[in-house]
């Protein structure tokens with residue numbers, strides 16, 4: 001709803017729908033009525049609109065978009081039209097965020113003032129739609145076509161200072177936002193408002209080439225997403241058509257998008273991320289009843305690629321960090337990597353040179369473990385070796401304060417075994433980052449059997465503070481993310497053995513929307529990593545792994561990647577892997593006939609007959625293998641809800657948001673179809689353990705439960 005009060009001759013309208021003042025039907029109606037009252041009231045000379053609490057408004061209520069139905073009247077434009085016609089000045093007083101419809105309300109006002117920390121933007125594109133309440137028509141009239149294209153197609157938030165430069169804000173104010181709004185509104189009473197009404201403003205002439213170029217740019221940058229292209233169409237309409245006609249065009253484009261599958265998937269992903277943030281432990285402790293410990297300072301052990309990346313996340317978030325490496329040469333190398341990454345961020349305008357310099361000033365490089373004595377939290381990021389990690393944790397346990405939290409960046413080792421090296425098992429936790437750690441958003445936090453709720457709360461809060469998307473998972477072989485990756489990678493190798501080329505497989509995945517095919521990703525990570533992990537695991541399990549191995553414990557094994565490693569093809573780092581890169585470190589991936597020969601030779605050796613494999617089969621086998629594993633992870637309680645799995649895939653492996661995540665995707669395919677296909681593959685490939693159908697999936701396939709209720713079957717059926 002919207003509250004209406006008066007301060008002398010000033011009408012103050014408060015958007016009231018905590019926590020973010022989403023513009024629900026009630027708020028829109030309230031706003032419309034309040035504007036009407038203010039305009040009709042003879043004593044009122046000017047009007048201020050502000051938001052209750054911390055935010056102006058986060059825009060339309062996304063939940064109302066649901067099934068793509070038309071918005072219940074009054075829509076935002078109906079509610080705000082009165083402001084356009086008002087002879088009394090209307091001022092938007094913005095604190096916190098004015099996003100989407102929130103900014104559109106502000107653009108209907110004659111003036112906009114904001115606090116220094118306020119943010120404005122049109123993030124609709126990120127939920128698969130466009131600013132459909134006049135935003136694509138009014139913003140270009142205010143700040144020009146080029147800046148509007150940038151803001152609307154990227155969805156980025158614009159800070160107060162930039163908003164002032166662009167002309168979105170008329171003033172930045174430092175005192176109480178309502179008082180300032182009232183003062184400002186009084187100061188503009190009696191001024192001519194004609195030029196303040198955006199719909200009346202002339203729009204600059206822009207050549208069609210600008211839009212042609214933008215279409216190409218957007219297609220490349222937001223590959224597969226339809227909303228950015230629709231945004232361009234709507235902005236182009238603002239240039240080509242009179243205001244009323246182009247508003248109609250904007251509405252039609254919006255209606256088309258709001259009913260699209262992409263919008264449904266992207267809006268699911270928006271809420272999944274928030275659902276995933278609400279973690280819970282099997283003990284019942286959860287994000288509502290556990291509090292994080294303060295992290296004022298941190299330490300990172302290991303200045304390799306991962307350690308340096310993690311340290312960079314910490315210092316760029318303002319957390320003073322001690323970076324410890326045992327060897328001075330490695331330490332210097334790590335620092336150089338960090339400086340290079342910071343230069344890259346400055347070049348990309350993600351931060352200023354001043355901010356980069358400030359970040360490096362709170363880094364304390366050291367070759368002395370004792371320097372970790374006073375930090376609140378340590379993240380160990382040395383290579384995957386259990387004995388080494390245990391040694392480090394035992395040492396940390398002695399050096400650090402008793403309350404210090406000890407985290408490991410292990411991607412596969414048992415958290416409990418690492419914790420056993422300490423006398424503070426409740427304070428040991430996994431914080432698994434994804435390479436490159438400075439860029440990738442996922443932080444997979446892994447609890448062990450003794451990890452306390454307070455420790456979990458601390459690493460979850462830390463994740464958000466360092467701009468990651470933290471997800472909580474339990475301990476199992478490879479944890480949730482990499483465990484799901486395993487059948488996906490394995491299927492890719494089987495497909496190659498059976499006749500698909502690595503380049504066909506990658507093409508299918510990239511056409512689906514993955515940022516890179518599986519084989520390109522392997523080359524980027526380095527094939528030697530998996531090689532070493534496989535050998536370490538084989539040693540641990542007493543398995544004899546040679547290139548001649550075809551079956552382990554009755555399961556089919558494909559060691560093609562290891563054949564490449566033994567031929568010196570380690571991926572990008574050696575200039576050759578599944579692809580040819582010309583020379584080490586170069587990134588352009590060129591299909592290599594030599595690799596096809598190696599595959600040919602491998603298949604001949606094992607008598608594997610090659611056949612033509614369709615794109616559909618490639619996609620189904622890879623996706624369904626990981627989806628089945630996802631259901632198993634869910635039924636085992638390794639994650640507490642399906643949304644966790646989707647968030648992991650979106651932020652850890654680049655699953656396209658417009659496909660919602662693997663669990664959402666499975667649900668869209670209908671679980672009974674997914675289950676049937678998995679059963680078919682299980683029959684056809686009995687030696688691939690990953691095709692054993694998940695019991696949870698089997699049960700769910702007989703129901704129509706929505707994703708948010710899937711876990712009710714696990715809780716109500718302990719037999720699973």
Ligand SMILES: C/C=C(\C)C(=O)SCCNC(=O)CCNC(=O)[C@H](O)C(C)(C)COP(=O)(O)OP(=O)(O)OC[C@H]1O[C@@H](n2cnc3c(N)ncnc32)[C@H](O)[C@@H]1OP(=O)(O)O
Pocket residue numbers: 019020022058059060061062063076097099100101102104123124127129130131132133254271274275
């Ligand atoms: C046409 C289309 C028009 C006119 C539109 O306006 S479409 C909507 C465009 N706006 C957005 O996409 C903004 C979405 N919101 C955000 O980006 C963020 O929530 C925020 C930056 C505004 C605040 O971030 P933060 O402080 O981290 O808080 P949360 O993200 O956790 O949000 C708090 C709870 O509010 C719910 N929420 C947020 N925005 C909306 C919204 N527009 N509609 C409905 N609900 C919204 C969010 O889900 C959180 O709910 P809980 O998880 O706590 O239940």
